[in-house]
Amino acid sequence: MDLPSFIWLWKIAAWSMGLSLLAYLLLAVTGIWMFRTRTSENPRFISLLPGGYGGLRILHYVMGITMVSLVILLLGIGIVGTLGEYGSLGHSQHLGAGLITVLLVLVSAGSANLIRTGWVWARRIHVSTNIVLFLVFVWVSLSGWTVVQKYLP
Numbered sequence: 001m002d003l004p005s006f007i008w009l010w011k012i013a014a015w016s017m018g019l020s021l022l023a024y025l026l027l028a029v030t031g032i033w034m035f036r037t038r039t040s041e042n043p044r045f046i047s048l049l050p051g052g053y054g055g056l057r058i059l060h061y062v063m064g065i066t067m068v069s070l071v072i073l074l075l076g077i078g079i080v081g082t083l084g085e086y087g088s089l090g091h092s093q094h095l096g097a098g099l100i101t102v103l104l105v106l107v108s109a110g111s112a113n114l115i116r117t118g119w120v121w122a123r124r125i126h127v128s129t130n131i132v133l134f135l136v137f138v139w140v141s142l143s144g145w146t147v148v149q150k151y152l153p
Contacts, residue, residue, distance in 0.1 A: 009084075010148060013077045016070045017144065023067035024137060030060040031130070064109060071105045074098065094143040101140045104133045 034056055078098055082089055089095055108129045114122035 009077055009081045013074060013081070013144075014148075016074050016077070017141065020067055020070040020074065021137065021141070023063050023070065024133070026063045027060060027067060028130070030056060030063060031127075034060060061112070064112060068105055068109050071102055075102050092143060092147055094140065094147045097136065097140040097143045101133070101136050104129055104136055108133060 037056065075098060078095070079089065082091065082095075108126055111122040111126040111129060115126060
């Protein structure tokens, strides 16, 4: 394909990845905060946010929806950019890392909805998935860095 430079697309991807990592960090903080609030008898954890525990849960959901949206955006950018540049997919391990990241983020979001409806076992899946997601985020970041090096002049 004879397409214009995709550097603008990679800039969007870089910002999206950075914001995804920030969202992941904020989700970890709010998740730990929710755990501490739920298991603590000390009301100071609850009173730090407007709305108490409910406000904290809403913040956690908003950050989660943001991260899901950013990861889906990154998937789309990766597919469009790679197809536009090479005409096919699968030129590095970054595709596998990205697909696993998307899958884990969707499993995490799905299990979060199950927690909300009262399925207690879903909390273990949610937390375990997010621990594994940390490692996969490292993998996708490192493999993405090698991909980005191919596009830089």
